Amino acid sequence: QQQVKQSPQSLIVQKGGISIINCAYENTAFDYFPWYQQFPGKGPALLIAIRPDVSEKKEGRFTISFNKSAKQFSLHIMDSQPGDSATYFCAAGRGGTSYGKLTFGQGTILTVHP
Amino acid sequence: DVKVTQSSRYLVKRTGEKVFLECVQDMDHENMFWYRQDPGLGLRLIYFSYDVKMKEKGDIPEGYSVSREKKERFSLILESASTNQTSMYLCASSEHGGSYEQYFGPGTRLTVT
Numbered sequence: 001q002q003q004v005k006q007s008p009q010s011l012i013v014q015k016g017g018i019s020i021i022n023c024a025y026e027n028t029a030f031d032y033f034p035w036y037q038q039f040p041g042k043g044p045a046l047l048i049a050i051r052p053d054v055s056e057k058k059e060g061r062f063t064i065s066f067n068k069s070a071k072q073f074s075l076h077i078m079d080s081q082p083g084d085s086a087t088y089f090c091a092a093g094r095g096g097t098s099y100g101k102l103t104f105g106q107g108t109i110l111t112v113h114p
Numbered sequence: 115d116v117k118v119t120q121s122s123r124y125l126v127k128r129t130g131e132k133v134f135l136e137c138v139q140d141m142d143h144e145n146m147f148w149y150r151q152d153p154g155l156g157l158r159l160i161y162f163s164y165d166v167k168m169k170e171k172g173d174i175p176e177g178y179s180v181s182r183e184k185k186e187r188f189s190l191i192l193e194s195a196s197t198n199q200t201s202m203y204l205c206a207s208s209e210h211g212g213s214y215e216q217y218f219g220p221g222t223r224l225t226v227t
Contacts, residue, residue: 009154032214043118043204043218044157089156093214099145099164100214101172104157 003027004092006105013112019077021108023090026071030092033066034102035075038087047088048075080112117141118219120205126225133192135222137205143217144210146188148172148180151202151221163188164210195226 006023013019025033034049050057050064050073057064063076077084087109091102121136139146145164149157149172159172161180169180177199181189188207192199202223206216 006156034214041220043206043220045218046215049214095211095214099162099170099210100208100216101147101159101162102214102216103159104149106154106156 003103004090004105006090006108008108009106010109011111013080013110015080015082015112015114017080017112019075019080019084019110019112021075021088021090021110022072023074023092023105024070024072025092025103027092027094027103028071029094030103031095032093033064033073034091034093035062035064036089036091036104038089038107040086044087044089077110080110082112082114085110085112118205118207118217120203120219120222122222123220124223124225126227127192127195128227129196131192131195131226133195133224133226135190135192135203135205135224137188137190137207137219138186139188139205139207139217140186141207141209141217142185143207144185145208145216146182147206147208147216148178148188148190149204149206150174151204157204160190195224197226200224200226 036044037047038044090105093102147162163182205219
């Protein structure tokens with residue numbers, strides 16, 4: 001059962017453009033929504049994360065938009081650069097006895113052309 | 115600098131072999147996780163451990179087992195490797211409570227022939 005659905009599977013953007021990746025979740029108990037970035041040959045690394053008490057979080061060129069009622073969240077990369085080319089994963093997690101387990105989306109391969 | 119290391123970057127095994135994948139973290143984290151990564155399927159949780167000798171099944175535990183005898187080390191065991199277990203295996207760790215951030219190792223690309 002895939003509780004977090006991510007789209008698109010791949011994305012090609014020109015340098016300077018905006019990259020948008022979307023995720024939808026089902027379990028309303030989730031209370032933590034991170035995005036991970038993975039470069040070839042490396043493990044994923046935390047990029048940015050949001051909790052459901054805010055609708056947007058921005059860190060530099062990266063912004064998470066969160067819509068609690070729609071159970072959707074998205075990653076926006078402004079002024080996309082070739083160095084942003086990577087695989088991006090959204091995820092959802094919850095506290096309590098789940099020990100910080102995360103449920104990941106399917107991943108998006110982003111290619112930024114110079 | 116936090117670090118999660120995995121014993122091998124690439125591994126080739128034959129069908130039916132017993133396979134051990136080792137993961138070590140140096141951050142004194144309580145939680146450790148094993149995932150497999152397949153194209154189009156994302157990261158899927160195989161097993162996780164929240165303390166020494168404690169383990170819980172993830173979403174796809176069939177065909178796998180784990181061992182955690184020391185806090186810093188978490189092993190994934192394929193009792194009898196099969197070709198459908200050819201995949202990238204990722205280990206991660208995180209601390210109890212607070213941030214949910216998981217720190218990942220570089221992965222082991224396992225090929226079962």
